[in-house]
Amino acid sequence: PSQYFTFDLLDEMDHIFVQHDFGQELKPNLVLQIVMGATRSAHSGKGVAGHLRRFMLRYVRETRGFQYALVQPTDPATRHIYVDKLGGKELTVIDPRTWIWKKGDGSCPLKDYRGIPIPNVLIHLKPENAE
Numbered sequence: 001p002s003q004y005f006t007f008d009l010l011d012e013m014d015h016i017f018v019q020h021d022f023g024q025e026l027k028p029n030l031v032l033q034i035v036m037g038a039t040r041s042a043h044s045g046k047g048v049a050g051h052l053r054r055f056m057l058r059y060v061r062e063t064r065g066f067q068y069a070l071v072q073p074t075d076p077a078t079r080h081i082y083v084d085k086l087g088g089k090e091l092t093v094i095d096p097r098t099w100i101w102k103k104g105d106g107s108c109p110l111k112d113y114r115g116i117p118i119p120n121v122l123i124h125l126k127p128e129n130a131e
Contacts, residue, residue, distance in 0.1 A: 005101050005109045009118075012102070013072055013094060017120045021091035032060050032125075034071040037078070050081050057086065061125040069123040074115050088121040 014033075018026060034056075039049040060066040071088070073079040082088040095117040096110035 005104055008101060008103045009094070009096060009099055009110070010072060012099075013092065013118065013120055016092045017070060017122075021120050021122065029065045031068045031070050032057075032064075032066045034069055044077075049077070050085050053081055053086065057123065057125055061127075067125055069125060071121050071123070072118050073121060074118055076116050079116060079119070079121070082121045082123060083119075086123055088123040090119040090121055093117045093119040 022031070034053075037049070037053060039052065043049075057069055060069070069088075071078075071082050073082055083090060096113040096115070098108065099110060101107055101109050
């Protein structure tokens with residue numbers, strides 16, 4: 001187990017995606033996993049984050065041939081961008097408050113978590129999603 005249980009939670013979500021959510025064999029340059037993104041708070045609410053992500057998705061589709069992107073947003077605004085603006089589909093959703101740390105001591109280390117439940121979001125990188 002990782003000494004950081006959040007890494008184990010996200011690792012478990014990756015495993016669920018590969019074994020259950022995706023439903024096909026993974027091949028190189030098929031699924032881009034987006035681990036983190038950031039936009040300066042001074043630009044918040046101006047559409048900058050959505051434009052940056054849309055540009056990135058178009059770039060990886062056109063230059064590297066990726067067909068899908070996987071993201072696990074932990075913030076409502078980020079979830080909104082990937083699901084509502086970019087057409088991502090929520091698959092498995094885990095509520096960290098009830099997640100049991102299977103690789104650790106079997107506890108619920110995130111029982112006081114105050115964020116949103118964390119979904120596996122899959123975005124099909126069709127031209128209309130990345131334009």
